[in-house]
Amino acid sequence: MKVQVKLSGPLRRRFDGVATKMIELPEGAAVRDLLKQIGFPEVGYMIAVNGMRVYPAEPLKDGDKVVIFPPTTGG
């Protein structure tokens, strides 16, 4: 399956400045598998799938839109 991954803020640099990439994952993969594949730790980043916050155990499906947010302070 393929999921669309968007990196927010300074994390974009990890995709060589491109905000969004399609990432191929084995069927049945969860968010933690995606994080491992693209080099992120499981803790410390907020992950949203289709606009809703999820945790690393969340299963993914083909076509999901994933966003990874950097840690932030203030507002």
Place this chain on the structure above:
Amino acid sequence: MFGYQNNVLRIDLTAQTAKQEPLNMEWAKKYIGGKGLGIRYLYEELKPNTDPLSPENKLIFMTAPLTGTVVPNSGKLAIISRSPATGTILDCSIGGHIAIEIKYAGYDAIILEGALKEPGYLYIEDDKIEFIPANDLWGKGSHETESFLLNKHGRDCKIMTIGPAGENLLPMACINSDYYRQAGRGGIGAVMGSKKLKAVVVKGSGGVKVADMEKALTRVHEILRQDTVTEDNLWAYTDGTATLVEACEAGGVLPSKNFQDATVNKSEGFNSDRMIEARKGKRGCGSCALGCGNFTKIDDAVVEGPEYETLALAGPNCGVHDLKAIVKFNQLCDDLGMDTMSAAGIISWAMEMTEKGLKDFGIRFGDVEGYLEMPEKIARKIGVGAELALGTKELSKRYGGEEFAMQVKGLEFPGYEPRGSWAMGLAYAVADRGACHMRAYPIASEVYEGTVDPYTGEGKAKLVYDGQVYNAVKFSGIICDFWALGLDTLAELLTIVTGETFTEADMEAIGERIIHLARAFNQREGFTGKDDTLPRRIFNETLKSGVAAGQRIPEEVFGKMLSEYYEIMGWQPDGTISPEKLEELAL
């Protein structure tokens, strides 16, 4: 101690006289500068029950030992007074370059007393102090006023102004500097307006002596690379606070329509991606290594910002999802000298009152045309604006709707839904100046990092306490909120600059002392634990949408969090500080 000028400029506006006096160095050791030291001065000098808008109230501009040095992100100024909006202590923080200029003019602090008889402004150039009439500027917007003064006195001056909102003594009036930077909350601009002071112009030619300059340069260079300009902080540069829009929406804490619900999948028109498309430039404050400011322009709407709070509160919380409308709202409020957060909070409450048929304020959710007319009406007290200028707390007492008047102690909510971040609810309730996200920011752990369950009261009192201690000492250093430095680093930088040894434990002790001090001030003004509460909507109504759907903060859980917080602080079960503690603090 190095880092300080050991000099306070005390100005009597009534008599139009100024004198210099040494900084109280005993207090400086205990409270550093900024927020803490400013509150210590006000606690000592202000008679209890002083009317915030009377000449007897004081307005204190307080720098810190790091201000004007090579330390990054140290360019903010603390402004302290008693709040016209809440009656509590009020300390605001303003960016730009004014703090550094005050320091270079030779002062750690400027204390304003009394009031001018006619509108005027202050011109401060090192030792030269002038009181200049400003009848021609009274009534003009902040932007026009700053431009006029820059042209008159030279572009190397730094300036603070108020707009019509401050002149009209509104509880949401702010102080502006560098056009788009604000000391925003609690009506600090109304205190300046009550003194008939349109502006403060500062020009300084001095510098700041640092105890160990060689070490300062070496360590700052290392810290910048290893701890400041890093992925953990660079969100401030790449996106600014707009990055929070999509994160808060996904986390179920982006409010909708006066906190009736959470916003879900509606932020595309005003999120960070949209902001970057409309970005025309970047800017940072003096000494800043991160540069969070974004100039946004869409047709005739232009502003530095909007920041997250404005995007959330003047956006979906007013039923508005269009960036151009929010930019225009922000631009109008800035020029009128009005806090976008409270202005938007009042308008969203009025929208709900109107739609529920409780009182017709002539404004409904999503009515962009009507919403863009409101800042001018409120700031200049025109028509319905004259009523809305009272603020949400007073309005709801008069017309009902108290259960959804989203305020604490008279200060309108920030843009984070507490039912999706329960510790944030506690943080609003116990913040020293009313509902504030800058006293503790537990939403980072509860929502962004996901390391703490957001929907439980367990452990939340300690989370809020830790955040308050951290911010209280950080804002006394003064270091900008957006640099997530450790307190060990803050202690090291203070040691290098002042020549006195500070440890991380000292930082924690100073932070806690400042929380006690602010509480003691509020207690003296009659505030009790009964004031540490939230609007009933948060206890009684569940969210319907988003990841926090079904959540409310049960009142008994809130009560338990509050009791635990008082226990950690060593306060009595009713939230008061014991006489023994006050004695220990030498208050």
